[in-house]
Amino acid sequence: MQTAEKEPGQAEIFKSGDRLLDFDLSEELNHGIAVSNLAYAVAAELGQDEEFCYQMAIAGMLHDIGKLKLTDYINGQENDPLLIEELKYVRMHSSLGYEELKDQGYSELVLQSVLYHHENYDGSGYPSNLRGDSIPLGARILRVCDVYAALSSDRPYRKAFDVSTVIELMIDEIKNFDMEVFLAFQRVVHNNK
16 A cells, blocks of 8 residues: 555545546536635635635636646556656646646736645745745635635545534644635635535
């Protein structure tokens, strides 16, 4: 058995043959919709205007589009590649997404949110190790929403966690999140119960 690190609080054990990135368009679309809806609501809870909220909904839908560029690498492998090698490529998806979208007329808010949605508030994220408020607000919103949507959904390697467990796992990794955004996110999640 091999282990691999994924999102904070999500370390899982992989059986031989399991894939870190097993691209399923239907799952990706559902994840994008979940992140989009939550990002809109969190932005509104933070007091952002309607246009900002709308742009966050777009960014939420598109945040993982760079994974499309990785499917040839991942799906084209005859033998199972090393999980660490896959992780290197998976970490490129935010930059690949930005490159894919930058000449297609999307706002700078959408582009920066997609590019930096895996930056952690403590500076330990990627692709640029940005820290604190140097991370664009849209990316800080997507960071929280993306983690929540991933943990609260079924994945090929595990069942969805219940909301209470998801919140506990996120609190365990609170250093990754902007506290103001995280508190707004919690208000949204708890008000929607």
